[in-house]
Amino acid sequence: xxxxxxxxxxxxxxxxxxxxxxxxxxxxxxxxxxxxxxxxxxxxxxxxxxxxxxxxxxxxxxxxxxxxxxxxxxxxxxxxxxxxxxxxxxxxxxxxxxxxxxxxxxxxxxxxxxxxxxxxxxxxxxxxxxxxxxxxxxxxxxxxxxxxxxxxxxxxxxxxxxxxxxxxxxxxxxxxxxxxxxxxxxxxxxxxxxxxxxxxxxxxxxxxxxxxxxxxxxxxxxxxxxxxxxxxxxxxxxxxxxxxxxxxxxxxxxxxxxxxxxx
Amino acid sequence: xxxxxxxxxxxxxxxxxxxxxxxxxxxxxxxxxxxxxxxxxxxxxxxxxxxxxxxxxxxxxxxxxxxxxxxxxxxxxxxxxxxxxxxxxxxxxxxxxxxxxxxxxxxxxxxxxxxxxxxxxxxxxxxxxxxxxxxxxxxxxxxxxxxxxxxxxxxxxxxxxxxxxxxxxxxxxxxxxxxxxxxxxxxxxxxxxxxxxxxxxxxxxxxxxxxxxxxxxxxxxxxxxxxxxxxxxxxxxxxxxxxxxxxxxxxxxxxxxxxxxxxxxxxxxxx
Numbered sequence: 001x002x003x004x005x006x007x008x009x010x011x012x013x014x015x016x017x018x019x020x021x022x023x024x025x026x027x028x029x030x031x032x033x034x035x036x037x038x039x040x041x042x043x044x045x046x047x048x049x050x051x052x053x054x055x056x057x058x059x060x061x062x063x064x065x066x067x068x069x070x071x072x073x074x075x076x077x078x079x080x081x082x083x084x085x086x087x088x089x090x091x092x093x094x095x096x097x098x099x100x101x102x103x104x105x106x107x108x109x110x111x112x113x114x115x116x117x118x119x120x121x122x123x124x125x126x127x128x129x130x131x132x133x134x135x136x137x138x139x140x141x142x143x144x145x146x147x148x149x150x151x152x153x154x155x156x157x158x159x160x161x162x163x164x165x166x167x168x169x170x171x172x173x174x175x176x177x178x179x180x181x182x183x184x185x186x187x188x189x190x191x192x193x194x195x196x197x198x199x200x201x202x203x204x205x206x207x208x209x210x211x212x213x214x215x216x217x218x219x220x221x222x223x224x225x226x227x228x229x230x231x232x233x234x235x236x237x238x239x240x241x242x243x244x245x246x247x248x249x250x251x252x253x254x255x256x257x258x259x260x261x262x263x
Numbered sequence: 264x265x266x267x268x269x270x271x272x273x274x275x276x277x278x279x280x281x282x283x284x285x286x287x288x289x290x291x292x293x294x295x296x297x298x299x300x301x302x303x304x305x306x307x308x309x310x311x312x313x314x315x316x317x318x319x320x321x322x323x324x325x326x327x328x329x330x331x332x333x334x335x336x337x338x339x340x341x342x343x344x345x346x347x348x349x350x351x352x353x354x355x356x357x358x359x360x361x362x363x364x365x366x367x368x369x370x371x372x373x374x375x376x377x378x379x380x381x382x383x384x385x386x387x388x389x390x391x392x393x394x395x396x397x398x399x400x401x402x403x404x405x406x407x408x409x410x411x412x413x414x415x416x417x418x419x420x421x422x423x424x425x426x427x428x429x430x431x432x433x434x435x436x437x438x439x440x441x442x443x444x445x446x447x448x449x450x451x452x453x454x455x456x457x458x459x460x461x462x463x464x465x466x467x468x469x470x471x472x473x474x475x476x477x478x479x480x481x482x483x484x485x486x487x488x489x490x491x492x493x494x495x496x497x498x499x500x501x502x503x504x505x506x507x508x509x510x511x512x513x514x515x516x517x518x519x520x521x522x523x524x525x526x527x528x529x530x531x532x533x534x
Contacts, residue, residue, distance in 0.1 A: 006342045010354065011512065013339055013413075017361050020372035023382055027375065035375050036385030081350035083271025095271070098278050099284070106515055108488055109508055112495060113285030116505065118529045120288055136281030139274065199367055204495065218368045221478060225371060233368045233431065240363035244356060 003175070021237055028230035035225075045227040049235075050229065053170035062196055065212065068212040070136035070191035076135070077142025078184055080175070081150055096147075101143075102137045110137060111204030118205065133205040134195045142187035149183035158202060292505035305506020314490060314507065322514070324401060325469035327490040328408035329416075332465050333458065336416035337407070340457075341450070343417075344424045355421070362414045370478045373407050374398070377479070399481035407475040412468060416461040423457030424450065459526040467515055487511055 007107055020128035027035060049055055084092045102110050113134045154176055199214035206215060212234035213232075220229060296302040308314060343354055359371065376382045377397040384394040397403055427450060435445045473488035480486075491511065494504030 006345070009338055010342060013335065016355060017413070018360070020369065020376060021361065021364065023375060024372050035378060035381050049334050076277055079270040083268050083274065086267035087271070094283030095275070095278070098282060101282050104519070106467055106511070108471050108473065108491065109289070109512055109515075110285075112491070112504065114281070115495065116288040116292055116501060117280070117285035119501070132281065136277065139277060139281075143274075162313075193363075194350065197365065197400070199365075214365060214367055217365065217371070218474070219369065220369055221374070225374065229368070233364070233372070236368065237364055240360060244360060244363065248352075248356065248422055253298070 010239045021233070024233040025237065027227060028234045031228065033227055037085070038253045045231040048226075049228040049231045054211065054216060055213075058211040058213050061210060061213075062212040065131050065134055066129070066192050066195035069131055069138050069195045070188050072131075073138035073142050073191045074136045074184060075188060077139045078146050080139070080143055081146045081180070082100065082117045084147075085150055085155065099140050099143055103140045105136075107198075107200035108204075111201040115204040125205060126210050129207070130202055130210065130212070133201050134198065135196070136197070137201060138191035138194055141190045142184075143191060144184035145187040146180055149180045154179050169197075183193065265318075273463065276529060283326050289505045289508055292501050295502055295505075297500070297502050303420065307505050308503055308506055309510045313485070314487070317395050317485045317490045318487045318510075318514075320401070320484070321470055323489065324405055324486065325466050328405045328412065328469050329466045331405070331463055332413050332416040333390050333461065335463065337454075337458075339417050340420040340424050340454075344427075355418075358414050358417055360409040366411050367409055367474065369476075370407050370475055373403070373410060374478055377406075389523060391409060398479065398520060399483050401480075401484060403479040403484075404476050404484065407479045408469045408472070411475065412465040415464040418462040420457040423454045427453050450458060455528050459522045463519065463522055470514065470518070496514055 026038075028045055029041050030038055031044075031045070039055040046191075080095075084095060087095075109131070114129075114136065115125070118129050123129055125183050157175045161175050162168065166174070198212075199218065202212050202215055203218065206212070210220075217229060217232070220226065225253075292299055293305050294303070296304060309318065339358075343351055345459075378384070379394060379396065379398065381398075385396065386395050389495065399500075431449055432445055435449050440448065459513065471488050473486065473492040475491055476484055476486045488511075489509050491504050494500045494507065498504075
């Protein structure tokens with residue numbers, strides 16, 4: 001009895017989560033522009049999507065900004081973790097407190113704050129201001145994932161390597177970097193996804209000429225929904241599905257590998 | 264190794280230029296009049312009728328959707344906890360997947376469903392019932408909020424209920440506690456940290472959103488986020504927009520402090 005109730009509950013939540021997405025996927029193959037009448041199978045909304053210069057530009061912007069922002073955030077964040085480790089705990093705590101602000105604050109406030117800052121310093125809003133703003137909200141995530149990897153042992157091993165005659169650079173490459181690496185990669189990936197997903201901060205810090213996928217969707221929805229957006233939804237959904245499946249399979253393998261080491 | 268500190272220099276520049284100075288500029292504009300000079304006008308503007316109405320509605324809708332998310336998420340987290348390992352992994356996967364889809368597209372999906380010539384009305388009219396006006400209502404906005412933010416409530420609660428030791432629950436049962444007592448005395452108190460971070464992750468975005476209300480409210484229903492956004496993008500009155508943002512920040516800080524009081528353990532359960 002309890003089990004059936006549980007199953008029904010799961011089913012309801014699943015339907016709630018997936019019926020809207022499924023509707024978009026079905027409608028993306030509909031021939032007509034209608035949102036309620038099925039007139040036949042067609043791929044021409046996909047063709048329209050890929051022929052749209054605006055959309056292609058937005059896709060390029062989204063991914064180039066995400067890669068650059070994640071890269072810059074990872075470098076600045078990792079260096080910050082290294083630098084903060086040498087500071088007094090009090091100073092470190094103050095810096096970490098400030099580091100948390102963009103994560104805790106509402107996106108609309110972060111976006112407006114950055115917009116005002118760019119206006120005050122007279123920076124013309126465009127690609128660079130969006131990129132900078134993305135690094136601002138990505139760095140906290142990098143620091144949050146790299147810092148736990150930095151422990152007393154890292155420093156001790158580093159010093160030991162120096163005592164044994166390793167150059168600083170060599171000791172860093174052989175001791176510190178491998179220790180931090182899992183944190184660095186997850187920080188990078190987290191930053192990348194946050195950047196791709198962002199709308200609100202981009203919306204306030206972009207200039208008139210530049211669009212990411214999110215800002216383009218927003219302006220198109222305001223004019224009137226076109227089925228090419230359904231095609232975009234389908235592509236994004238399938239991509240997310242594939243990426244998550246690949247990540248899960250790799251994790252499973254990794255876990256099994258680790259289990260084998262334990263036993 | 265005193266010189267290692269210099270590695271933090273870029274970071275310090277970043278938080279100055281990216282966080283502290285921008286926040287200070289909100290404060291500066293918020294307390295400056297349009298013609299220059301210090302003023303409280305932009306802050307007290309919150310008491311204007313339309314602003315009060317927007318703030319009140321934002322608080323109400325954010326509160327309702329957070330409550331609905333909590334009511335939906337808690338049983339889900341418990342069911343997840345009790346399901347077998349392989350199935351558990353699959354269900355988590357299913358809950359995370361929609362989070363990877365752009366939230367504008369997810370919100371748009373509800374527009375497609377709820378619109379007067381939309382999918383739901385097509386189904387309703389095909390069985391002979393009259394078409395309903397569902398778009399541009401506060402209900403549509405709440406639905407959009409619940410849909411967009413539900414996974415953010417399920418995951419942190421799931422993470423904490425997963426850590427509850429089964430032997431605690433068994434011990435309580437052995438000592439004669441009924442199901443209701445076990446829930447109210449064991450499970451609920453132990454899942455408070457997850458509930459608190461879930462509420463934070465739903466309430467604050469819901470309180471400050473302008474996108475969901477714009478897409479599902481048809482521009483007719485204004486939340487405080489819409490008012491602020493319009494001051495910046497349409498009216499170009501940054502002074503008023505900043506002043507109202509400061510007021511909104513006060514509400515964010517109050518809700519965070521209130522929530523932290525509940526969560527005495529202090530460890531964060533954000534995913």
